[in-house]
Amino acid sequence: MGTLPKVLGFSLALTLVFTVTANLLPQVEGEPPKEEKVDLGALTMDSFIALGESAFNGKGTCTLCHNNLGRAPDLLEMNVGEAAKERLADSRYQGKASDIEGYLRESMTDPSIYVVAGFGKKGSNDTESPMPAVDKKPIELSAVQIDAIIAFLQSKDGNEVTVALPTEAAVEDSEPTGTVAATPAVAAAATVEEAIAKYGCSACHSVYDTESPVGPDLRDVGSRLGEEEIRQSIIDPAAVIAEGFPAIMPANFAERMTVKELGLLVQGLAAMQ
Ligand code: HEC
Ligand code: HEC
Incomplete structure (x- = not known):
């Protein structure tokens, strides 16, 4: 050769x-x-x-x-x-x-x-x-x-x-998959599960099958908050602080998310009853 x-x-x-x-x-x-x-x-x-x-x-x-x-x-x-x-x-x-x-x-x-x-x-x-x-x-x-x-x-x-x-x-x-990507492309999330994984929400919130006590449990958030309140919680977390929790939710999700990802999260969370 x-x-x-x-x-x-x-x-x-x-x-x-x-x-x-x-x-x-x-x-x-x-x-x-x-x-x-x-x-x-x-x-x-x-x-x-x-x-x-x-x-x-x-x-x-x-x-x-x-x-x-x-x-x-x-x-x-x-x-x-x-x-x-x-x-x-x-x-x-x-x-x-x-x-x-x-x-x-x-x-x-x-x-x-x-x-x-x-x-x-x-x-x-x-x-x-x-x-x-x-x-x-x-x-x-x-x-x-x-x-x-x-x-x-x-x-x-x-x-x-x-x-x-x-x-x-x-x-x-x-890189077990045989690729050499040091950081795989973070594509826009297509489902609410993907959006939650992409933005690390489960680091602080219990959601699906992971538990975290840092923020309120999201598995029944739709029974507490409507879509508009959920939207505000994500894009402007300091506006309303859930009682008994520290004000530490990152404030920059609005800059990082696409409109579609935000919409997926708002609707997906509102459906969690
Ligand atoms: C969910 C929250 C969380 C995430 C995400 C997280 N950490 Fe931490 N980390 C902590 C906490 C809380 C501590 C302090 C407790 C401990 O010693 O483990 C810590 C401790 C550390 C320490 C030791 C610091 C010291 O003062 O000795 C290092 C280094 C560190 N983290 C690096 C990282 C890096 C790098 C990442 C991202 C790849 C990361 N952490 C992601 C919460 C987090
Ligand atoms: C670093 C921790 C942290 C991360 C990451 C985080 N949150 Fe939060 N979140 C909190 C805390 C603490 C509160 C309660 C205090 C407050 O209202 O700001 C909260 C409040 C909320 C609320 C209001 C819940 C209620 O019952 O009032 C929603 C909805 C929410 N977060 C969604 C999300 C979503 C979606 C993500 C990911 C895109 C996310 N959070 C990421 C810590 C976090």
Whole structure:
């Protein structure tokens, strides 16, 4: 076999595909998300970090909880490297990590190994984390995406980035379907189930067969609220705060959803009696 086919096969295998979801206003019908292809051979640490940042804000749904509303440590504001060193030195720490990179990876894939004081599930006395393992459903990040997020978290405060750029083998391993997409395209949701999964509503609400005590149970929301009230709860959550709950529902769904997705959610939730 000549070198040309080999070279071609190699650069194809080394192509990462990731997606930048366009900011979709609810006033307009959604366009399909843009896909960006990155040649792994030409991937620099800077673009890997950018990929991590987009997974942090997008597919990872990290900012649903990690923000300035107090539900989880504000990773964007704090120095994550310094915090990791403190956690590792804490006498309560019983995980396997010995450095910042290891701590961050463990925090994402096995959140209950160490629970930051005051942030545990209610009644668990900080032994159980409310954070879902991000390599499992519904978030399901690949190993490459997790590495990219670690690189982003290390770099944003000027700490040393210790994760290595992904190799061809790592990309193949982390994509069981045989594709090399680092972030699969987030298409516009076509059903209410898809919309709930896409926007991470079940991180905070009990809905279908998942339970979360952070916000009101949505399985019977249609018996409490009409369509207009549900619409307002989604696009302007601060307008009416459900009694007994903290005002921490993200306020930016209106900017992120298409008109059609919002309509699906409003009708779908109103039908949940
Ligand atoms: C449903 C809410 C939720 C989501 C989504 C979430 N986290 Fe968390 N996370 C938490 C909470 C609460 C804690 C603190 C309790 C603990 O230590 O597990 C935490 C802890 C952490 C820590 C340890 C912080 C420290 O101060 O030691 C890291 C790192 C982290 N999360 C990263 C992530 C990343 C990256 C994502 C997205 C891929 C993510 N989390 C998604 C709720 C969440
Ligand atoms: C970070 C947590 C969080 C996420 C993510 C979240 N919510 Fe909420 N939601 C809440 C909390 C807490 C409340 C109660 C406080 C309030 O009314 O703002 C609430 C209130 C609501 C209400 C009003 C319920 C009632 O009984 O009054 C609806 C409807 C709702 N959310 C729908 C959604 C939908 C749909 C999504 C996903 C697109 C979503 N939420 C995502 C936390 C969240």
